[in-house]
Amino acid sequence: MITLCTQGQTEQDINKKIDSLYIEEVENKHGSDKVLHAEPLFIDLIRDLGARKGESEWNVGIGLSDNKNYDEYTALVEYEWAPVNRLGLEVELPFSFYYPINGSGIAPGNKLNSIKLAAQYSFFVSERYKTSMAIGYIHEFNLTEFREYSKRSVFSGNTFNPFFIAARRLGSNFHTLMYTGPVIHKPYNSADIHTSWEINSNFHYMIPGTRNFIGIEFNKSIENKDFDMTLRPQMRVGIADNLLVGIVTGIPVARESQRFSSFIRLIYEPGHKK
Numbered sequence: 001m002i003t004l005c006t007q008g009q010t011e012q013d014i015n016k017k018i019d020s021l022y023i024e025e026v027e028n029k030h031g032s033d034k035v036l037h038a039e040p041l042f043i044d045l046i047r048d049l050g051a052r053k054g055e056s057e058w059n060v061g062i063g064l065s066d067n068k069n070y071d072e073y074t075a076l077v078e079y080e081w082a083p084v085n086r087l088g089l090e091v092e093l094p095f096s097f098y099y100p101i102n103g104s105g106i107a108p109g110n111k112l113n114s115i116k117l118a119a120q121y122s123f124f125v126s127e128r129y130k131t132s133m134a135i136g137y138i139h140e141f142n143l144t145e146f147r148e149y150s151k152r153s154v155f156s157g158n159t160f161n162p163f164f165i166a167a168r169r170l171g172s173n174f175h176t177l178m179y180t181g182p183v184i185h186k187p188y189n190s191a192d193i194h195t196s197w198e199i200n201s202n203f204h205y206m207i208p209g210t211r212n213f214i215g216i217e218f219n220k221s222i223e224n225k226d227f228d229m230t231l232r233p234q235m236r237v238g239i240a241d242n243l244l245v246g247i248v249t250g251i252p253v254a255r256e257s258q259r260f261s262s263f264i265r266l267i268y269e270p271g272h273k274k
Helices: 002-027
Strands: 056-067 070-084 087-100 114-126 131-143 155-170 174-187 194-206 213-223 226-240 243-252 258-268
Touching: 226 258
Parallel strands: none
Antiparallel strands: 056 070, 056 258, 070 087, 087 114, 114 131, 131 155, 155 174, 174 194, 194 213, 213 226, 226 243, 243 258
16 A cells, blocks of 8 residues: 555656756746647637747647538638737638538538638736737738639628637646637628627646647537637647647537537647647
8 A cells, every 4th residue: 555655656757857858948938928828629729829939830720510401511721920029910711611410502602711821929927827818910801701702702791800818837747828808890881799708718737748639629609698608629630849739529518500519620830749
């Protein structure tokens, strides 16, 4: 009994030491302050909170959503970088491809959804309190369906999305984050403005001494008094020093139109050193 307890305590001490060394590797490099946070995989941040000048990242994502009348296949390519400390910039191209179910013929047209530009600034970074806060803005130039390019303007409207982020690490391994803000759609051919409020929260457990984690996102949306929420269990695994893969499953709480979904994100960090 004594031997087992001693060994258990030793393993616990080793894990704590590994965690502290990894956190120190991320946070105590030369440069501005930075807190290690687990970044959600579906509602992706523009750049790490407290980003340091010169950091960059490529993302490629592929997803599948099971809707009532059609299947939606999504794909994205994005590049994000930090030109100065604490400021992240991003360019993203998100695509959607639709296939009717059982030959119903009821499905939207395939398209490049938008040209998406974004910026995020971390205005509060505290290694002492293991907390970071940021504000940001996403602007999307929305595009029409591919089949409409020859008939009318390629651009169909704009989407405006200011947002606020607050994240805190609990101890060495547990991570929480909240991401919220309005999403405002303004089409060119109409005076109508569609506004929804996004409230996204997540909780993750990071495996000791690694960048691997398991966790869950709670993606919530409120529009015209209608509340929707999708649960997204997820995991991230490092397959090389500068290459990570994230796997996400989407489970809607109320199946109004969208059913189950899945999403895979491949993350490449040029110049990353362990």
